[in-house]
Amino acid sequence: MNKSDPWVPFADIIRDPWSKIKATKAKTGKKIIGHILPDVPEELIHAAGAIPIAVAGAGIPISLSQAHIPGYSCSHAMGALELGLRGELDVLDGMIIPYVCDTTRNLYHLWRNLFPDSPCEFLRLPKKIGDSNAKQYLKEEYLRISKWLEGITGNKIVDDTLVSSISIYNKSRDQLRSAYQMMGTSPSSWTASRVISLFESAVRVPREEHLTMLERLPWNVSADPETDHPRIYVRGKVWDPAEITALFDEYGFTLVGDEIVTGNRSVVIDPIIQEDLLQSLVDRHMSLIPYTGYHIEPSQMIDDFLARIKNSKAQGVVFLNPKFCEAAAFDTPDLIFALQKNSIPNLALETSSRGTSLSQIRLRLEAFKEILAGDLP
Amino acid sequence: MITAGIDCGAKNTKTVIIKDGKIIGKGQAMTGFEQAMAVKASFEMAIKNAGIEPKEVEHIGGTGSGAKSIKAATIQVNEIKAMTVAAGYFFPTSRTVADVGAEEARAAKFDENGAVIDFAINEKCAAGSGAFIESMARALETPLAELGALALSSGNPIPLNAQCVIFAESEVVGLIHAKTEINDISRAIHDAMASRIVSLIRRVGVNPDIVMLGGLAHNPGFTTALQRELGVDKIYIPVDPEYGSAVGAAVVAARK
Numbered sequence: 091m092n093k094s095d096p097w098v099p100f101a102d103i104i105r106d107p108w109s110k111i112k113a114t115k116a117k118t119g120k121k122i123i124g125h126i127l128p129d130v131p132e133e134l135i136h137a138a139g140a141i142p143i144a145v146a147g148a149g150i151p152i153s154l155s156q157a158h159i160p161g162y163s164c165s166h167a168m169g170a171l172e173l174g175l176r177g178e179l180d181v182l183d184g185m186i187i188p189y190v191c192d193t194t195r196n197l198y199h200l201w202r203n204l205f206p207d208s209p210c211e212f213l214r215l216p217k218k219i220g221d222s223n224a225k226q227y228l229k230e231e232y233l234r235i236s237k238w239l240e241g242i243t244g245n246k247i248v249d250d251t252l253v254s255s256i257s258i259y260n261k262s263r264d265q266l267r268s269a270y271q272m273m274g275t276s277p278s279s280w281t282a283s284r285v286i287s288l289f290e291s292a293v294r295v296p297r298e299e300h301l302t303m304l305e306r307l308p309w310n311v312s313a314d315p316e317t318d319h320p321r322i323y324v325r326g327k328v329w330d331p332a333e334i335t336a337l338f339d340e341y342g343f344t345l346v347g348d349e350i351v352t353g354n355r356s357v358v359i360d361p362i363i364q365e366d367l368l369q370s371l372v373d374r375h376m377s378l379i380p381y382t383g384y385h386i387e388p389s390q391m392i393d394d395f396l397a398r399i400k401n402s403k404a405q406g407v408v409f410l411n412p413k414f415c416e417a418a419a420f421d422t423p424d425l426i427f428a429l430q431k432n433s434i435p436n437l438a439l440e441t442s443s444r445g446t447s448l449s450q451i452r453l454r455l456e457a458f459k460e461i462l463a464g465d466l467p
Numbered sequence: 468m469i470t471a472g473i474d475c476g477a478k479n480t481k482t483v484i485i486k487d488g489k490i491i492g493k494g495q496a497m498t499g500f501e502q503a504m505a506v507k508a509s510f511e512m513a514i515k516n517a518g519i520e521p522k523e524v525e526h527i528g529g530t531g532s533g534a535k536s537i538k539a540a541t542i543q544v545n546e547i548k549a550m551t552v553a554a555g556y557f558f559p560t561s562r563t564v565a566d567v568g569a570e571e572a573r574a575a576k577f578d579e580n581g582a583v584i585d586f587a588i589n590e591k592c593a594a595g596s597g598a599f600i601e602s603m604a605r606a607l608e609t610p611l612a613e614l615g616a617l618a619l620s621s622g623n624p625i626p627l628n629a630q631c632v633i634f635a636e637s638e639v640v641g642l643i644h645a646k647t648e649i650n651d652i653s654r655a656i657h658d659a660m661a662s663r664i665v666s667l668i669r670r671v672g673v674n675p676d677i678v679m680l681g682g683l684a685h686n687p688g689f690t691t692a693l694q695r696e697l698g699v700d701k702i703y704i705p706v707d708p709e710y711g712s713a714v715g716a717a718v719v720a721a722r723k
Contacts, residue, residue: 449532
């Protein structure tokens with residue numbers, strides 16, 4: 091790849107985020123707060139004067155963490171622990187682990203035991219979504235995390251700084267939404283792998299810097315001629331294996347929607363700035379596409395899922411289920427039955443960079459494309 | 468019209484020649500490291516078997532894990548499509564097909580036009596493929612060709628729990644040490660294998676007239692266990708089931 095290629099810096103960040111963040115820390119003197127995806131409000135960390143950096147474990151070769159975490163844990167959790175044990179995360183001044191599933195709950199306890207000198211907090215997200223008590227609870231929890239952050243940075247989170255932080259993240263989300271749309275209109279240059287690299291890198295560098303990088307992209311490129319590429323919607327947690335988006339490009343799929351934590355889900359809703367700013371963040375969280383481990387009434391989960399697919403105009407759904415993620419595994423059969431009932435083709439991939447053969451994924455995608463294209467023999 | 472279908476599989480490469488919808492020649496060679504050589508050898512054997520000249524073949528459909536090495540292919544046929552088309556070719560009323568080869572097992576459901584509705588592929592390990600039976604035959608020091616027949620003489624089902632070839636072999640060795648009858652061990656092996664394939668078939672949905680393709684369809688111990696596990700009276704198996712995907716590729720080549 092050419093170094094003047096405006097897409098290269100995003101790929102560089104994903105390949106080696108930690109060297110970059112060490113340099114940023116040395117240059118700015120700011121505290122670095124790591125967080126496990128999803129749903130830690132980066133705006134709070136930013137408003138405390140620190141830099142939020144996502145600790146993404148999927149794709150990390152596992153060796154050291156095997157001694158501490160069961161082998162049937164997801165790659166995402168195992169990889170995050172591996173990074174910590176390797177010392178790659180020494181740059182962090184603090185770590186936030188959200189309660190999204192049993193694995194992250196246990197990961198928090200492991201983290202406290204294995205890295206006793208590194209401040210770590212557990213963001214106890216409510217599992218029930220939409221309930222008024224849950225909203226009040228989450229606001230209290232955000233307040234508690236805010237105090238913890240203030241203790242690390244020495245900066246008080248005041249309304250002005252939080253408004254400023256929310257505005258920066260809203261601007262970033264707006265840009266990323268535009269990028270997602272470009273994938274639909276100009277897929278030859280705004281490929282799925284390139285666009286998703288924007289999302290993946292956004293959580294690994296200071297957001298202001300990322301916004302500047304986005305400005306260099308070819309936003310004015312003309313729209314591609316209409317194609318009959320099959321339109322797909324992806325449900326899952328993380329883009330694992332990382333090559334999956336490149337495979338979508340290779341097989342000519344158009345990504346029109348997804349629920350991945352570093353995908354459309356992360357940008358689809360902005361907090362609306364109101365008098366009570368913590369309430370703004372709470373309302374945003376409650377409006378997000380529920381993460382697979384959250385609890386909502388099953389029929390509502392299915393209806394909402396079908397509505398999202400219909401709105402996206404997708405012709406088919408790809409489930410990107412991480413191996414050993416029981417939350418995703420429990421949801422999938424109900425969702426598949428609902429899709430079948432509505433004659434929406436789907437492909438359930440159980441993937442992990444720790445043990446998935448790309449050639450098997452290729453074969454499945456190839457066959458799925460033929461199903462969507464109605465390519466009769 | 469004369470077409471050829473070449474299935475470059477993990478272990479063997481198979482070629483089928485079809486003339487006006489009828490199979491007139493077959494050839495097979497070990498795939499090995501030189502896939503192109505295997506393709507050439509199986510093609511030449513099939514041509515000779517068919518009694519025709521290579522230039523008489525109008526189109527070639529290529530399929531299998533080594534399909535990219537079939538340079539002469541005029542069309543690449545996805546392995547799922549190849550197996551469903553083959554099932555429809557042999558048994559027009561069939562709507563479900565399973566194909567168990569050396570290193571992969573697949574199941575698919577298709578409509579009356581042969582279009583794939585849903586499919587599933589074994590993804591955990593080789594425990595759902597022909598390599599599993601080969602490994603077990605080695606552990607039992609029994610020729611592979613005899614293992615299936617041995618299972619048929621057992622009336623004593625024994626569960627085999629391991630989900631991986633290596634651990635299953637350890638379990639079989641444990642049964643040998645416990646002086647378990649060899650026919651009972653053979654049945655346990657085939658029952659375990661069938662159970663994995665049936666769970667694959669159930670994932671896509673069981674439609675009547677299930678077709679079995681792939682080399683393992685030759686094994687009576689396996690097909691009997693499969694029938695028992697599925698609760699069906701009959702499983703439809705063509706002559707030379709290992710040529711199934713090659714037939715599918717040849718048929719697709721003719722239609723294109």
